[in-house]
Amino acid sequence: MNYYELLGVKETASKEEIKRAYVIKAQTNDNQPSQAMKQALLTLTDPLSRIQYDCTLTPTQSTLSVISLEKLRAMNYYDCLKINVYANQETVKKSYYEQIKVFSNELYPDHFILVREAYEVLSNPTERKKYSAQLDSRTIHSICSRKSEQSFISSNPTNPFG
Structure with a gap:
Protein backbone atom coordinates (compact mmCIF):
# COMPACT_ATOMS: atom_id res chain seq x y z
CA MET A 1 0.00 0.00 0.00
CA SER A 65 10.43 15.24 -14.68
CA VAL A 66 14.07 16.15 -14.01
CA ILE A 67 15.77 18.58 -16.36
CA SER A 68 19.14 17.47 -17.65
CA LEU A 69 22.17 19.04 -16.01
CA GLU A 70 23.25 20.60 -19.31
CA LYS A 71 19.89 22.33 -19.77
CA LEU A 72 19.94 23.57 -16.19
CA ARG A 73 23.45 25.00 -16.64
CA ALA A 74 22.32 26.81 -19.80
CA MET A 75 19.48 28.54 -17.95
CA ASN A 76 19.76 31.87 -16.23
CA TYR A 77 18.99 32.02 -12.52
CA TYR A 78 15.42 33.22 -13.05
CA ASP A 79 14.61 30.26 -15.31
CA CYS A 80 16.44 27.92 -12.95
CA LEU A 81 14.03 28.91 -10.15
CA LYS A 82 11.10 29.28 -12.58
CA ILE A 83 10.34 32.84 -11.57
CA ASN A 84 9.78 36.21 -13.20
CA VAL A 85 12.42 38.95 -13.10
CA TYR A 86 10.05 41.03 -10.96
CA ALA A 87 9.34 38.26 -8.43
CA ASN A 88 9.47 39.37 -4.79
CA GLN A 89 11.63 37.74 -2.11
CA GLU A 90 8.79 35.56 -0.87
CA THR A 91 8.23 34.15 -4.37
CA VAL A 92 11.97 33.50 -4.78
CA LYS A 93 12.04 31.59 -1.50
CA LYS A 94 8.90 29.60 -2.28
CA SER A 95 10.16 28.65 -5.73
CA TYR A 96 13.54 27.67 -4.28
CA TYR A 97 11.91 25.26 -1.85
CA GLU A 98 9.83 23.77 -4.67
CA GLN A 99 12.94 23.25 -6.80
CA ILE A 100 14.99 21.62 -4.04
CA LYS A 101 12.18 19.12 -3.55
CA VAL A 102 12.67 18.12 -7.18
CA PHE A 103 16.47 18.31 -7.14
CA SER A 104 17.30 16.74 -3.80
CA ASN A 105 20.92 16.90 -2.68
CA GLU A 106 21.18 13.12 -2.32
CA LEU A 107 19.88 12.21 -5.79
CA TYR A 108 20.95 15.21 -7.89
CA PRO A 109 23.86 16.94 -6.14
CA ASP A 110 24.96 18.96 -9.20
CA HIS A 111 21.42 20.15 -9.89
CA PHE A 112 21.03 21.04 -6.22
CA ILE A 113 24.21 23.15 -6.28
CA LEU A 114 22.99 25.14 -9.30
CA VAL A 115 19.55 25.75 -7.77
CA ARG A 116 21.14 26.78 -4.46
CA GLU A 117 23.52 29.14 -6.28
CA ALA A 118 20.58 30.75 -8.10
CA TYR A 119 18.74 31.19 -4.81
CA GLU A 120 21.75 32.69 -3.04
CA VAL A 121 22.13 35.32 -5.74
CA LEU A 122 18.44 36.12 -6.23
CA SER A 123 17.58 36.21 -2.53
CA ASN A 124 20.23 38.86 -1.84
CA PRO A 125 18.97 42.23 -3.18
CA THR A 126 22.47 43.58 -3.84
CA GLU A 127 23.65 40.43 -5.65
CA ARG A 128 20.38 40.27 -7.56
CA LYS A 129 20.83 43.79 -8.89
CA LYS A 130 24.36 42.99 -10.03
CA TYR A 131 23.21 39.77 -11.69
CA SER A 132 20.27 41.44 -13.42
CA ALA A 133 22.54 44.20 -14.70
CA GLN A 134 24.83 41.57 -16.21
CA LEU A 135 21.98 39.90 -18.05
CA ASP A 136 21.50 40.92 -21.61
CA SER A 137 18.50 43.27 -21.99
CA ARG A 138 17.12 40.92 -24.67
CA THR A 139 17.17 38.06 -22.15
CA ILE A 140 15.29 40.10 -19.56
CA HIS A 141 12.79 41.19 -22.22
CA SER A 142 12.18 37.58 -23.31
CA ILE A 143 11.66 36.44 -19.70
CA CYS A 144 9.19 39.24 -19.00
CA SER A 145 7.35 38.91 -22.31
CA ARG A 146 7.01 35.14 -21.91
CA LYS A 147 5.34 35.60 -18.53
CA SER A 148 3.12 38.42 -19.79
CA GLU A 149 2.13 36.40 -22.88
CA GLN A 150 1.09 33.51 -20.66
CA SER A 151 -1.05 35.78 -18.48
CA PHE A 152 -2.53 37.50 -21.58
CA ILE A 153 -3.46 34.18 -23.17
CA SER A 154 -5.05 32.89 -19.98
CA SER A 155 -7.02 36.12 -19.46
CA ASN A 156 -8.11 36.37 -23.15
CA PRO A 157 -9.30 32.93 -24.26
CA THR A 158 -10.97 34.18 -27.44
CA ASN A 159 -9.05 34.63 -30.68
CA PRO A 160 -8.71 38.37 -31.47
CA PHE A 161 -8.08 37.62 -35.16
CA GLY A 162 -11.12 35.63 -36.04
Missing part, protein backbone atom coordinates in the same frame (compact mmCIF):
# COMPACT_ATOMS: atom_id res chain seq x y z
CA ASN A 2 1.10 3.56 -0.72
CA TYR A 3 2.25 5.27 2.50
CA TYR A 4 0.85 8.62 1.40
CA GLU A 5 -2.58 7.11 0.84
CA LEU A 6 -2.36 5.18 4.10
CA LEU A 7 -1.81 8.39 6.07
CA GLY A 8 -4.10 10.47 3.85
CA VAL A 9 -1.50 13.09 2.83
CA LYS A 10 -0.19 14.45 -0.45
CA GLU A 11 3.28 13.58 -1.72
CA THR A 12 4.31 17.19 -1.09
CA ALA A 13 3.28 17.09 2.59
CA SER A 14 5.73 18.42 5.16
CA LYS A 15 7.01 16.42 8.14
CA GLU A 16 4.59 18.23 10.43
CA GLU A 17 1.62 17.44 8.18
CA ILE A 18 2.63 13.78 8.09
CA LYS A 19 2.94 13.64 11.88
CA ARG A 20 -0.47 15.30 12.31
CA ALA A 21 -2.07 12.88 9.86
CA TYR A 22 -0.51 9.95 11.75
CA VAL A 23 -1.90 11.16 15.07
CA ILE A 24 -5.37 11.69 13.59
CA LYS A 25 -5.38 8.25 11.96
CA ALA A 26 -4.16 6.65 15.21
CA GLN A 27 -6.96 8.34 17.14
CA THR A 28 -9.57 7.02 14.72
CA ASN A 29 -8.17 3.51 15.32
CA ASP A 30 -8.63 3.76 19.12
CA ASN A 31 -5.03 4.94 19.57
CA GLN A 32 -3.76 1.67 18.11
CA PRO A 33 -1.85 2.54 14.94
CA SER A 34 -1.08 -0.39 12.69
CA GLN A 35 2.45 -1.56 11.97
CA ALA A 36 2.07 -0.23 8.41
CA MET A 37 1.14 3.22 9.76
CA LYS A 38 4.20 3.24 12.02
CA GLN A 39 6.43 2.25 9.10
CA ALA A 40 4.83 4.95 6.94
CA LEU A 41 5.54 7.57 9.61
CA LEU A 42 9.15 6.49 10.02
CA THR A 43 9.78 6.38 6.28
CA LEU A 44 8.09 9.64 5.36
CA THR A 45 9.58 11.72 8.18
CA ASP A 46 13.18 10.69 7.48
CA PRO A 47 14.41 12.71 4.45
CA LEU A 48 16.70 10.05 2.97
CA SER A 49 14.19 7.22 3.50
CA ARG A 50 11.48 9.37 1.95
CA ILE A 51 13.53 10.07 -1.16
CA GLN A 52 14.31 6.38 -1.55
CA TYR A 53 10.64 5.50 -1.06
CA ASP A 54 9.51 8.12 -3.59
CA CYS A 55 11.91 6.65 -6.14
CA THR A 56 10.36 3.22 -5.71
CA LEU A 57 6.88 4.67 -6.18
CA THR A 58 7.43 6.36 -9.53
CA PRO A 59 10.85 5.56 -10.96
CA THR A 60 9.95 6.52 -14.54
CA GLN A 61 8.14 9.67 -13.55
CA SER A 62 11.02 10.97 -11.44
CA THR A 63 13.54 10.61 -14.26
CA LEU A 64 11.26 12.23 -16.82
